[in-house]
Amino acid sequence: MINNYELYNPTRLIFGENRIEELNQYLPEKARILFVYGQGSIKRNGIYNKVLNLLKGREFIEFSGIEPNPVYETLMKAVNLGRENHIDFILAVGGGSVIDGAKFISAAIPFVDDDPWKLVSDHLEIIDSIPLGTILTLPATGSEMNRGAVISNKVTGDKLALISEKLFPVFSILDISVLKSLPKRQIANGIVDAFVHVTEQYITYPIEAKLQDRFAESILLTLIEEGSKLYDNIEDIEAGSNVMFCATMALNGVISSGVPTDWSIHMIGHELTALYNVDHARSLAIILPALYSFKINEKLQKLVQFAERVWKITKGSDIEKASTAIKSTENFFKSLGIPTKLSEYDIDLDYTIKSIIEKFESRGIEYFGENGIISIKDIEDILHRAN
Amino acid sequence: MINNYELYNPTRLIFGENRIEELNQYLPEKARILFVYGQGSIKRNGIYNKVLNLLKGREFIEFSGIEPNPVYETLMKAVNLGRENHIDFILAVGGGSVIDGAKFISAAIPFVDDDPWKLVSDHLEIIDSIPLGTILTLPATGSEMNRGAVISNKVTGDKLALISEKLFPVFSILDISVLKSLPKRQIANGIVDAFVHVTEQYITYPIEAKLQDRFAESILLTLIEEGSKLYDNIEDIEAGSNVMFCATMALNGVISSGVPTDWSIHMIGHELTALYNVDHARSLAIILPALYSFKINEKLQKLVQFAERVWKITKGSDIEKASTAIKSTENFFKSLGIPTKLSEYDIDLDYTIKSIIEKFESRGIEYFGENGIISIKDIEDILHRAN
Numbered sequence: 001m002i003n004n005y006e007l008y009n010p011t012r013l014i015f016g017e018n019r020i021e022e023l024n025q026y027l028p029e030k031a032r033i034l035f036v037y038g039q040g041s042i043k044r045n046g047i048y049n050k051v052l053n054l055l056k057g058r059e060f061i062e063f064s065g066i067e068p069n070p071v072y073e074t075l076m077k078a079v080n081l082g083r084e085n086h087i088d089f090i091l092a093v094g095g096g097s098v099i100d101g102a103k104f105i106s107a108a109i110p111f112v113d114d115d116p117w118k119l120v121s122d123h124l125e126i127i128d129s130i131p132l133g134t135i136l137t138l139p140a141t142g143s144e145m146n147r148g149a150v151i152s153n154k155v156t157g158d159k160l161a162l163i164s165e166k167l168f169p170v171f172s173i174l175d176i177s178v179l180k181s182l183p184k185r186q187i188a189n190g191i192v193d194a195f196v197h198v199t200e201q202y203i204t205y206p207i208e209a210k211l212q213d214r215f216a217e218s219i220l221l222t223l224i225e226e227g228s229k230l231y232d233n234i235e236d237i238e239a240g241s242n243v244m245f246c247a248t249m250a251l252n253g254v255i256s257s258g259v260p261t262d263w264s265i266h267m268i269g270h271e272l273t274a275l276y277n278v279d280h281a282r283s284l285a286i287i288l289p290a291l292y293s294f295k296i297n298e299k300l301q302k303l304v305q306f307a308e309r310v311w312k313i314t315k316g317s318d319i320e321k322a323s324t325a326i327k328s329t330e331n332f333f334k335s336l337g338i339p340t341k342l343s344e345y346d347i348d349l350d351y352t353i354k355s356i357i358e359k360f361e362s363r364g365i366e367y368f369g370e371n372g373i374i375s376i377k378d379i380e381d382i383l384h385r386a387n
Numbered sequence: 388m389i390n391n392y393e394l395y396n397p398t399r400l401i402f403g404e405n406r407i408e409e410l411n412q413y414l415p416e417k418a419r420i421l422f423v424y425g426q427g428s429i430k431r432n433g434i435y436n437k438v439l440n441l442l443k444g445r446e447f448i449e450f451s452g453i454e455p456n457p458v459y460e461t462l463m464k465a466v467n468l469g470r471e472n473h474i475d476f477i478l479a480v481g482g483g484s485v486i487d488g489a490k491f492i493s494a495a496i497p498f499v500d501d502d503p504w505k506l507v508s509d510h511l512e513i514i515d516s517i518p519l520g521t522i523l524t525l526p527a528t529g530s531e532m533n534r535g536a537v538i539s540n541k542v543t544g545d546k547l548a549l550i551s552e553k554l555f556p557v558f559s560i561l562d563i564s565v566l567k568s569l570p571k572r573q574i575a576n577g578i579v580d581a582f583v584h585v586t587e588q589y590i591t592y593p594i595e596a597k598l599q600d601r602f603a604e605s606i607l608l609t610l611i612e613e614g615s616k617l618y619d620n621i622e623d624i625e626a627g628s629n630v631m632f633c634a635t636m637a638l639n640g641v642i643s644s645g646v647p648t649d650w651s652i653h654m655i656g657h658e659l660t661a662l663y664n665v666d667h668a669r670s671l672a673i674i675l676p677a678l679y680s681f682k683i684n685e686k687l688q689k690l691v692q693f694a695e696r697v698w699k700i701t702k703g704s705d706i707e708k709a710s711t712a713i714k715s716t717e718n719f720f721k722s723l724g725i726p727t728k729l730s731e732y733d734i735d736l737d738y739t740i741k742s743i744i745e746k747f748e749s750r751g752i753e754y755f756g757e758n759g760i761i762s763i764k765d766i767e768d769i770l771h772r773a774n
Contacts (some may be wrong), residue, residue, distance in 0.1 A: 002563065002628050004403025011394070015392025017643065127485070176389065208625040209614055211632050214605030222598045238595040241389050245598050254641070257632070258402065 001368030002208050004222060007256035011145045012171040012249065016241075019175040023054045026171045026333075027133065031089035032196045033060035034082045036102050038094045039067060045181035047137060051093055061085050064142075066094065069273065069280075072117055072153045073160030082130070092134045093171075096141025099134050100149035102165040108131045119162060120151050122138070134172045138182060139244040140190035140281070142168065144172035159270055179230075179240035187234060187243075188336035189281035191227035192248040193246065195220060196265055196284040199306075200369040203292065204370040206301045213305070216255045219246050220310045231336050244259060257312040264369035265291055271356045276347055285333040285340050289387035290324045292372075295347060298373050323329060331370075342387045349387055353380050392645035398532045399558040400635065400713045403628075404556075406562040407434070407522055410441045413558045414520065418476040420447035421469045423489050425481045426454060432568035435454045438480055448472050453481065456660065456667075457505055458489030459540045466495045466503060467553050469517070477519045479556075482573075483528025486521050487536035487610040490554040493517045507538050507547050516553040522560045523538060525569060526631040527577030527668070529584060529638030531559035545658055561635065566617075566627035574621060575723035578661035580613035581634040582607060582719075586693075590679065591647040591757040593688045600692070603642045606633050610760055611719055618723050627748075651756035652678055655766060658743045663734055671718040672727050677773035678761075685760050729774045736774055740767050 014026065028034070036056065038065065042048040063078040082090070083103060092102035108116030110128040118124050142256045143149065154158040179187075184380045202216035204263075223246050229239035250254070268291070269283035294301060300318055307313040307325035316324065330340045360368075360376045368374050374382075393407065414420070450465040469477070469492060479489035495503030497515040505511050509553065523531045530536065534554045539546045539714075566574075569676040589603035612631050616626035636642070655672035655678070666675075679686060687705055694700040694712035703711065717727045729736065747763045756760050761769075 002625055003404060004406065007400040007402065008398075011395075013394040013644075015394065018390060021389065060722045073561045120555055208628065209632075210603060211636065215602060216607055218598060218601030218605050226597055238389055241595065242597045245596075249598065249641075253638075 003258040003260075004177060007253055007257045008165065009145060009168065010252050010338045011168045011252075013145055013174060014171060015174045015245065016178075016236075017177055019173050019176070020050055020054070020177070022330070022387065023051070023135070025174070026173070027058075027091070028089055028131070029322070030370075031058070032085060032087045033058060034063060034078065034087040034090045036063045036066060036086070036090060036092050036098060036105065037059050038098045039065060042137060045178070046062055046135075047178060051091075051135065055114050060091075061087065066098045066101040068097045069152050070097050070104070070149070072120070072151055072156075073100050073105070073234065075104050075108070075114070075362045078105045082109045083112075088130060089132050090132045092132060093137065094136035095136070099136070099143040100141070100151065102132055102134070102303060103143070103149035104162060107162065108164060117153060120153075120160050121156075122156065126162075126166045130165075131164040132167075132169045134141065134169045136172055136174050136244075138179050138186055138190055139179075139240075139247035140192070140193040141240075142194070142248055144169060144174065145252040147153055157274070159274060174244055176237055176241045176244060179244065181238065182187045182234065183236060184231065185279075185337070187278055188231055188338055189210045191223055191231070191248060191335055191336060192281040192338055194250040194286050194289055195223050195227075195248040195329075196242075196281070198223075199256065199288065200262045200265060201256045201259060203302045203306055204262050205299070206305075207259055209257070212255050212257055212259050215249075216242060217309045219250050219255070220306075222246050223342040224310070228332075228335065240248075249339060260370040264374050266381065267360075267368055268356065271359055272352070274359075275352060275355060278345060282338055285330075286386050287340055287382065288333075289326050289330040289340060290382045294324065294378065294382050294385055295369070296322050296326075297375060313350060314348075342383065348349075349383065351373050353383050356383070390645040390647075394640055394644045395552065396532060396555065398530055398555045398639075399522055400561060402559060402561045402563075402632065404562070404564055404624075406560050407437055407441070407564070410522070410560065413560070414445075414478070415476055418445070419474045420445060421450060421465065421474040421477045421492070422447050423450045423465055423473070423479050423492065424452060424480075425487060426452060429480055430523060431687050432524075432565070434480060434522070434565060436570075438478075438522065444618055447478075448474065448546045451490040451742030455484045456537070456539050456546065457484050457491070459491070459507070459538055459653070460537070460542075461496045462488050462491050462495070463503070465492045469496045470499075475517060477517050479519060480522040480524065482523070483530040486523070486530040486539065486556070487528070489519055489521070490530070490536035491538050491549060493519045493561060494549065494551065494553060498718060500581070502621060504540060505516070506662050507540075507549050508543075508545065513551040513553045519554075519556045520558045520560075521556045522562065523631075523634035524565050525573055525577055526561075526566075526627075527573075529581040529635055530579070531561065532635050533555060538546065542701075544661070544662060547624075558656040561631055563624055563628045563631060566624065566631065567622060571618065571621060571724070572666075573723055575618055577634060578610055578618070578630060578723060579672050579720055579725055580670040581637040582610050582716075583602065583668070584637040585610075585642065586675065587648060588643045589651060590686055590689045591649050592686070593682055593692075596644070597688045598644045599642050599644055600648050602636075604693075604696045605650045606642070607693075609633050612695070615719075615722065634644075647757040648767055649757045654747075654755055655769065658746055659739070661746075662739060662742060663732060665732060669725055672725045673718075673729055673773050675720075676713050676717040676727060680710065681765065681769050681772055682756070682760060683709050685715075728771065730743050736770065740770050743770070
C-alpha cells in the first residue's frame with residue numbers, strides 16, 4: 001500500500017556554532033519587530049542580552065512571559081501589543097512553547113474580525129499571518145521547522161492544535177552554543193520528546209514507505225547514541241549538535257510523508273500534564289511502554305522491525321523481540337533520569353483513569369490511535385500497566 | 388568537528404498515484420505557460436496527451452527538443468520563444484535533463500542585459516527567475532527538488548553547473564504511475580545515479596554529522612533493496628515509489644547538511660560522457676569502484692562504516708571490509724545490467740587518460756575530491772583500475 005502525500009517545508013534552518021550573531025542577515029531590513037520570549041531563562045543564560053545587542057538600532061518591542069504549554073489568555077496580550085504597535089515581524093526566542101505561542105500570535109494579529117481563539121477551536125483557515133523568525137534555545141518539539149502549534153485555553157480547559165502552512169517560521173536559528181546553558185532535566189526531556197515524536201509516526205501498521213521507515217530508525221538510533229553521550233556530558237557539543245538536528249527532523253514532515261501516524265501516546269500524555277502538570281516528555285515516557293505492550297499484537301510487525309533495526313535484537317520469537325524492544329526503550333528513558341511509572345508520581349490512579357476517559361468522552365472520542373485501534377475503555381488497562 | 392550549514396528547500400513535492408491529474412491545483416490561476424519537454428518520449432507514453440488535456444483552456448506554448456545533457460544553444464531558442472510570448476510560468480515535463488534545461492530558461496528569460504550563458508560561465512548572481520513547476524518522468528537526478536542544473540555549451544565544450552535558490556521548482560509532481568512506462572535501462576541508470584549522489588556526500592572524511600550519515604545509509608539500503616526489486620519487476624509500483632523518493636532525497640540538501648562532499652566520481656565521469664557519450668550513470672559505475680579502491684586509505688573510516696552498516700560486512704580487517712564493500716557495490720551495479728569496466732566500452736585508454744588530464748588542466752584544476760585528496764595525475768591510476 002502506498003499513500004499519496006505532499007512534502008513542503010519552506011523554513012530556512014540556520015544551524016551551527018555562533019549562528020545567533022548572524023541574526024540581522026535574516027531579519028527583514030525595515031521591520032517593526034515583536035520580540036517574544038518565555039519566563040526569563042534567556043535572561044539568565046545571556047541569550048537575551050545577545051539578542052538585544054543585535055537588535056540595536058532597530059524598531060522593536062518586547063513581550064515576555066509565554067509559559068510552558070502556552071495559554072491563549074497570555075498570548076492575546078501579545079496580540080494586542082503587536083496590533084497597537086503595527087508590528088510586521090515576530091522574533092521568537094525560546095523553546096517549543098515560545099515558538100508555538102508566537103505562531104498563534106502571528107495568525108491572530110491579522111485576524112481582526114472575530115475572536116482569534118476560533119482559529120484554534122473552530123479550525124478556521126488562516127488566510128494571513130505575520131512572518132515569524134525563531135532562535136531555538138531547546139531542542140525538543142520540532143516547532144522551529146513545522147507548521148503546527150499547541151495552544152491551551154484556561155477558561156475552556158482545552159489544549160488544541162493549530163495547523164497551517166502560514167505558520168512555518170521564515171527562518172530558525174539553531175545555535176548549538178545555547179546547549180551548554182541548559183539544565184540536564186530539560187535535555188533529557190528534549191531527547192524523550194523527539195524520540196516519541198518519531199515512534200508515533202513509525203510504530204504503526206506497516207506500509208510501503210521504506211525510506212521513511214529507515215529515516216525514522218536513523219533518528220531513533222542517533223538519539224539513543226548521541227542523547228546518551230549528551231546526557232552524560234552536557235559539554236559534549238558534538239553530541240548536542242546531533243541531538244538538535246534529530247529533534248528538528250523528528251517532526252518536520254519528512255518521516256511522516258505518506259505514513260500512518262498514531263499520536264495516542266501524546267493524547268493520553270497531554271491529559272497527565274493537564275491533570276498533574278507532569279512534564280510533557282515525562283508523560284510520554286510513562287505511557288509509551290504501557291501502550292505498546294498493551295497493543296503488542298496490533299503493532300507487532302513494526303515493533304519487531306524496531307527491535308531488530310534499532311535495538312539490534314536478533315533472538316527470540318516476534319513477541320519476545322517486541323517485548324524486549326519496549327523494555328529497552330523504557331530502560332533508555334530511565335538512563336536519562338526519567339521515571340517511567342505513574343506510581344513514581346503522587347497521583348490517584350482510579351481518579352486519573354476516570355478523569356481521562358471522561359475528558360475523551362466529552363470531546364466525542366470513542367476510538368483513537370492509527371486506524372482507531374484503541375478504545376477509550378482501553379485507557380484503564382493502559383494506565384494500570386503504566387502504574 | 389561540526390560544520391555550520393543552512394538547510395532550505397521550498398519546493399512542494401506532490402507524490403503518489405495519479406497526481407498529474409491535480410496539475411491545475413498547483414498552476415497559478417492566470418498564467419502564460421511555457422510547456423517544455425524533451426525529445427518525445429512523453430508523446431509515446433501518453434503523458435503528453437494527459438498534460439495537454441489538463442492545460443485545455445489555458446494560455447500556453449510548447450517547446451520540445453531539450454536533449455539529454457541540455458545544451459545552451461537549444462535552450463536559448465526556448466528563452467527567445469518565452470520572451471516573445473511574455474510567458475510567466477514554466478512547466479517542465481521530463482527527467483533531470485528537461486528540468487535542468489527549464490531551470491536555465493527560467494533564469495535566462497529575465498536576464499536581458501547580456502548573454503545568459505554568463506549566468507553559467509561567470510557565476511553571475513541570479514536576481515530574478517520565472518517560476519517553474521515540474522512533472523518528473525524519471526527518478527534519478529533529484530533536480531525536481533533542488534536548486535542546481537548542469538548545462539552544456541557546444542561551442543566552448545563546457546558542461547557547467549548553475550546554482551541558485553531562485554532555481555528551486557515551486558512544485559514537482561512525482562506521479563508513480565509514470566514508472567511503468569520506463570525502459571529498464573533508464574530505471575537501472577536512475578538507481579545508480581541516485582546511489583552515487585549519496586556516496587559522493589557520504590564516503591568522505593568523517594565528521595560529526597551522525598544523523599546525516601544514517602540518512603545517507605538509509606537511502607543506500609533502500610536503493611539496494613527496492614532498486615533490485617524494481618529492476619526485476621518494473622511493474623512493482625511499491626518498489627518504484629520507494630526508489631523515486633530515494634532519488635529525490637539523495638540530492639535535496641538534507642544529507643549534505645554540514646558534511647564534506649566529494650564529487651570526484653562525477654568529475655571524471657562527466658568527461659567519459661563528453662568523450663564517448665557514455666550514459667551518465669554508467670560513467671559513474673565505472674569510476675566509483677576504481678576511485679574508492681585507489682583512495683581506500685584516505686576514505687577508510689567511512690568505507691568501513693559503509694561496509695558494516697550498508698553491506699552488513701562484519702568480518703575481516705578494516706581494509707578487507709572496505710574492499711568487500713567496494714566489490715559489493717560493483718556487483719550491485721552489475722546486477723542492474725550496468726557494465727563497470729571501461730574495457731567493456733570501445734575506447735582508447737591512453738587517449739582517454741590524456742584527454743581527461745588535459746581537460747582538467749585547461750580548467751586550472753590540480754587537485755579535487757574532498758580536501759583535494761586526488762591529484763589530476765591520479766586519474767591515470769584510477770582509469771587503469773577502471774579498465
